[in-house]
Amino acid sequence: xRVFTLNASSLGVTESDTLPVELPLxxxxxxxxxxxxxxxxxxxxxxxxxxxxxxxxxxxxxxxLLNNQLPSHYDYTSQYDMLVFRRLxxxxxxxxxxxxxxxxxxxxxxxxxxxxxxxxxxPVGFVVFDRVLLTxxxxxxxxxxAYALRLLNATSPEARANGVKLPAxxxxxxxxxxxxxxxxxxxxxxxxxxxxxxxxSELLKPGSRFTNWSSVLDARxxxxxxxxxxxxxxxxxxxxxxxxxTWPDAVTPVAQRxxxxxxxxxxDVLEHIERVVHHVRRMEQSAETAVQMHFSxxxxxxxxxxxxxxxxxxxxxxxxxxxxxxxxxxxxLPIIHSPSGFWWTFGFMVLLVVVVVSVFWRKRYLARAxx
Numbered sequence: 001x002r003v004f005t006l007n008a009s010s011l012g013v014t015e016s017d018t019l020p021v022e023l024p025l026x027x028x029x030x031x032x033x034x035x036x037x038x039x040x041x042x043x044x045x046x047x048x049x050x051x052x053x054x055x056x057x058x059x060x061x062x063x064x065l066l067n068n069q070l071p072s073h074y075d076y077t078s079q080y081d082m083l084v085f086r087r088l089x090x091x092x093x094x095x096x097x098x099x100x101x102x103x104x105x106x107x108x109x110x111x112x113x114x115x116x117x118x119x120x121x122x123p124v125g126f127v128v129f130d131r132v133l134l135t136x137x138x139x140x141x142x143x144x145x146a147y148a149l150r151l152l153n154a155t156s157p158e159a160r161a162n163g164v165k166l167p168a169x170x171x172x173x174x175x176x177x178x179x180x181x182x183x184x185x186x187x188x189x190x191x192x193x194x195x196x197x198x199x200x201s202e203l204l205k206p207g208s209r210f211t212n213w214s215s216v217l218d219a220r221x222x223x224x225x226x227x228x229x230x231x232x233x234x235x236x237x238x239x240x241x242x243x244x245x246t247w248p249d250a251v252t253p254v255a256q257r258x259x260x261x262x263x264x265x266x267x268d269v270l271e272h273i274e275r276v277v278h279h280v281r282r283m284e285q286s287a288e289t290a291v292q293m294h295f296s297x298x299x300x301x302x303x304x305x306x307x308x309x310x311x312x313x314x315x316x317x318x319x320x321x322x323x324x325x326x327x328x329x330x331x332x333l334p335i336i337h338s339p340s341g342f343w344w345t346f347g348f349m350v351l352l353v354v355v356v357v358s359v360f361w362r363k364r365y366l367a368r369a370x371x
Contacts (some may be wrong), residue, residue, distance in 0.1 A: 001037050002148060004030040006166055006173070013151050019048040026133040028170050031338045032148070034139045039066055046225050047132075055079040065125040065136045072123070072232040074239035081128045083174065086189060086229055087143055087181040121229055124181070126174045133170035134175070143184075147177050148353055168258050176291040178237070180285065182272045185230070189279050193356045195219070196290075203294040216287065223284045230277045236271060241266045309366045315356050320348050 005018045005069035009076045020029060029052070032046075038045065046056045059064075061082050064070055070103050081267030124143065125136035137144045154166055169174035199216060244263055250256040322345065326333065 001031070001033040001041070002144070004032070004148070006030060006151070006152060013155050015148075017045055021048070021051060023052055023131055028133065028173075030133045030135070030170070030173060032135045032137060032144050034141070035066060035068065035136055036139060037145050038136045039218070039287050049129075049132070052119045052132055053079065057127065059142055061127070064221060065127075068122065072229070072279070074243070076243055079172075080127070081243065082187070083128070083178075084123050085126065085178050085181060085233060085236065086123050087138075088121060088184045121142045124154070124177075128174055128176075131170065131349040134246075135174075135180065143177060143181055147180055169262070171262055172265065175262070175269055179265070179269045182233075182269060182276065182342050183363065185226075185276045189276060189283075192219075192223070194278075196286055200290040201288065203290045216291065219283065220287050223280055223287065227277065227280045227284065230280060234270065234273045234277060237266065241270065278313055280367040307365060311360045314360070315353060318352050318356070322349055322352075329346075 001017060001019075003020060005014045005016070005020075005024050006012070006029075007024070012027070015314065031048075033041070033045075034333075042062065050056050055077075057080075058077060061075065061077075064075075064082070070084050072086050073084050078289065079346060114264070122138040124138070127134040127136075130248070135144065151166070168177055186326065196219070199219070226286060244259075244266065247259070250259050326336065326345065335344065338344075357366070
């Protein structure tokens, strides 16, 4: 468990590993714990929240935070808001209750290229109070560690010189962490695009025999799964944006500006999610189109081969008829006993082949298909 005290006005960030008993004079608290830690320390956390915020988490919300298969969604009470957002994971499972803080890794069984194995998600729960943010992460969550490091680095002289600002409220901190998760989807999108482009070039390469159909099928299923995940994320964040409109009006101009900045950041995160959804759907269509074009090209090549074979058959069919006619076992046949009969017949057969080939070539039955 990691507990941070943030003060945006003085760029102050302090960290502790124990539960606080009172709120700071200025700023707010961020309590970040793993899911198994939350399960083990549920009673102390509820007690601390009761002292800090005057309320506890609802039992149904506690069950949601403990559920590792929960889709992204938003819910609220009169005292706090709760957002569950699924992040990209790397095949991690939760730990046992004896070691709640240590991650347990299990090899991903999904086949295909490594980029597909990254499309594995795990929910992160955010509980937003007025001056407290409680986050429940998977074990060994890289998002929590990365943003905690960013907060600690924000107090350095270099960060102060560059004008780095700390989150002004628990809701602002939640949106920044969610935005970092969405950036992970954007990076994954670029890798998927490169993989799809490679498959398309292999599928449409002339004369190729593509055999990696299992990976293409896994890619389509993974993209469909990613589309559903992003749709849930977009719906959850849209509900959060709608709830901001129902908040009481800010009293001071500073509070009003913070409210407007919160709305702007929320819409920016929503726009990032919509970009991911749009790109994922476009890649699904590209994969489907590439497969259809591949089979169309195969069918076109098959038609070319059958057309050539049919033309060759038509060329030699009259010759078979002539040889069959003169091969009949009759005693008297025309020109069969003539010394020049063979040469007349052979010349006629050559002339017939030339005429038929010329007609077929003129009608482009024997022309090579353009690549």
